[in-house]
Amino acid sequence: MNTNETQWGPKAWRLLSLVxxxxxxxxxxxxxxxxxxxxxTLLSAGAxxxxxxxxxxxxxxTPRVAALCVNVGTLSPSxxxxxxxxxxxxNEHRTPWVLDPVAAxxxxxxxxxxRELLRLKPTVVRGNASEIIxxxxxxxxxxxxxxxxxxxxxxSMDAVEAAKLLAQTSGAVVAVSGATDIVTDxxxxxxxxxxxxxxxxxxxxxxxxxxxxxxFVAVDKDHALDAAVSALAVFGVAGEQGMKMAKGPAxxxxxxxxxxxxxxxxxxxxxxxxxxLC
Numbered sequence: 001m002n003t004n005e006t007q008w009g010p011k012a013w014r015l016l017s018l019v020x021x022x023x024x025x026x027x028x029x030x031x032x033x034x035x036x037x038x039x040x041t042l043l044s045a046g047a048x049x050x051x052x053x054x055x056x057x058x059x060x061x062t063p064r065v066a067a068l069c070v071n072v073g074t075l076s077p078s079x080x081x082x083x084x085x086x087x088x089x090x091n092e093h094r095t096p097w098v099l100d101p102v103a104a105x106x107x108x109x110x111x112x113x114x115r116e117l118l119r120l121k122p123t124v125v126r127g128n129a130s131e132i133i134x135x136x137x138x139x140x141x142x143x144x145x146x147x148x149x150x151x152x153x154x155x156s157m158d159a160v161e162a163a164k165l166l167a168q169t170s171g172a173v174v175a176v177s178g179a180t181d182i183v184t185d186x187x188x189x190x191x192x193x194x195x196x197x198x199x200x201x202x203x204x205x206x207x208x209x210x211x212x213x214x215x216f217v218a219v220d221k222d223h224a225l226d227a228a229v230s231a232l233a234v235f236g237v238a239g240e241q242g243m244k245m246a247k248g249p250a251x252x253x254x255x256x257x258x259x260x261x262x263x264x265x266x267x268x269x270x271x272x273x274x275x276x277l278c
Contacts, residue, residue, distance in 0.1 A: 012230040020046030027061070041209075084116060126206075163176050177232075198249055202253045208235070237259075
């Protein structure tokens with residue numbers, strides 16, 4: 001492990017401590033399935049969640065948030081304009097926002113919605129390998145059916161080049177969740193190796209870590225890559241700690257949130273596992 005890699009534990013702790021100290025207000029336009037666990041993930045990390053998606057409220061509320069999380073999991077025609085409007089408001093106020101393109105290529109409507117949102121310049125895009133591959137192709141004006149619902153048919157390492165291309169063409173930091181989480185700004189590529197396989201058996205853990213990324217970016221707007229890598233590692237370490245007490249997915253969900261709430265500096269310094277891949 002090189003010197004830079006040994007600094008990730010303290011970096012992750014610094015950002016988690018900032019979230020706890022600042023309690024950034026994170027607006028979440030997210031899907032019905034994920035609202036509960038997303039809100040509880042943010043609360044346990046120290047952030048303040050707001051599950052607000054009515055278009056009529058955006059002009060009053062969105063300018064006050066520290067970051068926005070947009071998740072298209074249960075996308076509907078009535079919600080898409082609100083997602084786009086909130087993203088535009090964030091851009092006008094230089095507020096970071098994060099996109100979770102759930103099942104991006106599952107339908108033509110969803111695919112085009114994700115393309116429209118990408119054009120609004122998210123700070124970070126986080127998805128599974130299939131979603132990121134599909135979106136990378138979308139920015140090359142191609143459309144292919146690569147996704148299987150919300151599950152990935154690719155491993156995260158399969159999407160490294162697609163993630164780099166998407167980062168280069170969209171201007172976003174791109175995170176790919178998998179056995180190893182991949183994060184790139186189009187040039188540098190890091191791997192976050194924390195987490196446990198059973199986290200994939202809990203609905204909306206991916207949605208939750210996207211919201212956590214938004215909270216981390218909110219407290220370090222100038223270093224979105226570091227914020228995204230750190231958030232993924234912190235969430236993964238919480239999963240590892242929670243797994244020590246869990247008997248299955250249901251209890252892991254509870255212990256994951258408890259572990260995130262209770263993470264301390266020593267645990268992060270000794271467990272964060274991040275490598276510079278290229």
